[in-house]
Amino acid sequence: MARELLIEADGGSRGNPGQSGSGAVVMDPLTGEILAEIGLYGGIASNNVAEYKAMIAGVRRALEIDPDAELHIRMDSKLVVEQMSGRWKIKHPDMADLAAEARELLTGTPVKFEWIPRLDNSRADKLANLAMDLRADFGS
Numbered sequence: 001m002a003r004e005l006l007i008e009a010d011g012g013s014r015g016n017p018g019q020s021g022s023g024a025v026v027m028d029p030l031t032g033e034i035l036a037e038i039g040l041y042g043g044i045a046s047n048n049v050a051e052y053k054a055m056i057a058g059v060r061r062a063l064e065i066d067p068d069a070e071l072h073i074r075m076d077s078k079l080v081v082e083q084m085s086g087r088w089k090i091k092h093p094d095m096a097d098l099a100a101e102a103r104e105l106l107t108g109t110p111v112k113f114e115w116i117p118r119l120d121n122s123r124a125d126k127l128a129n130l131a132m133d134l135r136a137d138f139g140s
Helices: 047-065 078-084 093-106 118-134
Strands: 004-014 018-027 034-045 070-075 111-115
Touching (some): 018 047, 034 047, 047 070, 047 078, 047 118, 070 118
Parallel strands (some): 004 070, 070 111
Antiparallel strands (some): 004 018, 018 034
C-alpha cells in the first residue's frame, strides 16, 4: 500500500493582481509530522496564479519526498480544487497553463483534492504571507 502525503497549499495577492506569494506544507497525515514547508514569492500576479503555484510547489516537494506516494491536496481555493477535479472549466490562459503543468506533474500519481475553509488552511497561508513580506523564496 502506498504512503499518503497531505499537502496544504495557499496563495495570495496584495492587490489582485499585486505582490503575490504561495505557501505549501507537506505532512504525514498519520503522525501530523511536517515534512516540508515552502514559500514562494511570485512578484506581480493574481491570487489564482499564486494558488496554483502553491499547489504545484507542494506536489513537487511531496513527490521528491516519496515519488510513489498517494497525494491528498487540501486548499481553500474552490476554483483550483474544482478545476483540478475536472468539475469546472478553465477559461483563463494563465490558469490553463498552470493546470496543464500540474496535471503533467501528477501523471500516474493517485491524487485527491479537497476544499477546506480558509481558517483550516492557516499553515500554508502563513507561508504565503511570509513569502510576500520577505519578497523571497524559502523552504525545506
